[in-house]
Amino acid sequence: MSAQSTPDPGIPGETGTTSSRRGTTAKGHRRKPPTGRRRALTATVWTAAGIVVLGGTGAGYVYFKLNDNLKTVDINQALGTDxxxxxxxxxxxxLVLGSDSRSGGNKKLGGGADDGSARSDTAMIVHVYEGHKKASVVSIPRDTLVDRPECTDAQGGAHRAAHNVMFNESYGTGGAACAVKTVESITGLRMDHYLEVDFSGFQKLIDDLGGVQVTTTRAIHDPNSHLNLGAGTHTLDGQQALGLVRTRHGVGDGSDLGRIQLQQAFVKALVNQVRQVGLFTSPKKLYDLADTATKAVTTDSDLGSVNSLVSFAGGLKGIGASQMRMVTMPVQYDTADANRVVVDESKAKQVWNALKADLPIPASATEGTATGEAKDVVNSS
Structure with a gap:
């Protein structure tokens, strides 16, 4: 991708919606299919930021229109110095999060009641190495049992610590700030930035891109996520893409871990797709993509302007799918509850130590850990 400035297309395009962040409690390994609540994706706000670069910032109305789309959370103020x-x-x-919302456009996409609940459906730590030529991405399973630290949300509300609770409850309890606090507690790594995307924003982003091409090595049929794909190459529209990254009962062992493997494969396909956008799109389409992307994301306050987001995304432009290593945080199935996983502490320490030292994640860190058995079901084309 290369940053480029495009003229004001003259047709701002008031498309896209913003959505509140709501969610569901995750189901785990070998669980019966959920009857109502659905899963969302974060895959990938990183790519959404890249679209802002491709779309350019322009001047005057275009700049202020895109700038006004952005939603921010002051993570630094909420977390303080601890x-x-x-x-x-x-x-x-x-830290890249996908929110599973139960209201607005997300309620229609996700099904279920507008019940005031909130969960982070997908969590990925993106580690960009020095020089910004390669990255490691570590997915955190939402069903992981963790000790959630005491935290303060962005509105100043205090939340007590909790023992042995699901990871995604940290977002449901105290929003972005508590999610960041929990990740930092688990990993010992400081999160420099926070990015979030929601259900409806993701679906519209894929549609605006013209779909994303993937290859399935075998058929995937999951009525719970409304997905019906035969083996072969497909150009997925927004609804199909959302179904793919939400499905967990159509592949592997039915766990969240298998779903993560599908998400990681889709992210790579999406990154490849976005890197080609500037080659064939018009200024109007580039503007529409940037408009959708900025409406879809919530950022930390340090990235809370188009200029900051463009500068950040420009630093990622040299990283394609082949320069990304994607793994899942080392976990094992909980012996007391097969629907949950627990951190494999010794192997996870290898991951966090490597990232802290800006080194590649060693292969030994993920050997012998729970996988979800959905590897290579989806490949980017």
């Missing part, structure tokens, strides 16, 4: 020390080695850590 955080891991920033390692000054040229690397960056970005």
């Amino acid at each position: 955080r891991p020390v920033k390692v000054d080695n040229g690397s960056e850590n970005i």
Whole structure:
């Protein structure tokens, strides 16, 4: 991708919606299919930021229109100074979350009642190495049992610590700030930035891109996520893409871990797709993509302007799918509850130590851990 400035297309396009962040409690390994609540994706706000670069910022109305789309959370103020020390080695850590919302456009997409609940459906730590030529991405299973630290949300509300609770409850309890606090507590890594995307924003983003091409190595049929794909190459529209990254009963062992493997494969396909956008799109389409992307994301306050987001995304433009290593945080199935997983502490320590030192994640860190058995079901084309 390359940053480029495009003229004001003259047709701002008031498309897209913003959605509140709501969610569901995750189901786990070998669980019966959920009857109502659905899963969302974060895959990938990183790519959404890249679209802002491709769309350009322009001047005058276009700039202010895109700038006004952005939603921000002041993570630094909420968390204060009780955080891991920033390692000054040229690397960056970005927590990317996908929110599972139960209201607005997300209620229609996700089904179920507008019940006031909220969960982070997908969590990925993106570690960008010094020089910004490669990255490691570590997915955190939502069903992981963790000790949630005491935290303060962005509105100043205090939340007590909790023992042995699901990871995604941290977002449901105290929003973005508590999610970041929990991730930093688990990993010992400071999150330099926070990015979030929601249900409806993701679906519209894929549609605006013209779909994303993937290849399925075998058929995937899951009525719970409304997905029906035969083996072969497909260009997925927004609804199909959402179904793919939500499905867990159509592949593997039916766990969240298998769904993560599908999400990681889709993210790579999406990154490849976005890197080609500037080659064939008109200024109007580029503007529409940037408009959708900025409406879809919530960022930390340091990225809370188009200029900041463009600068950040520009630093990622050299990283394609082949320069990304994607793994799942080392976990094992909980012996007391097959619907949950627990952190494999010794192997997870290898991951966090490697990232802290800005080194590649060793292969030994993920050997012998729970996988979900959905690897290579989906490949980018």
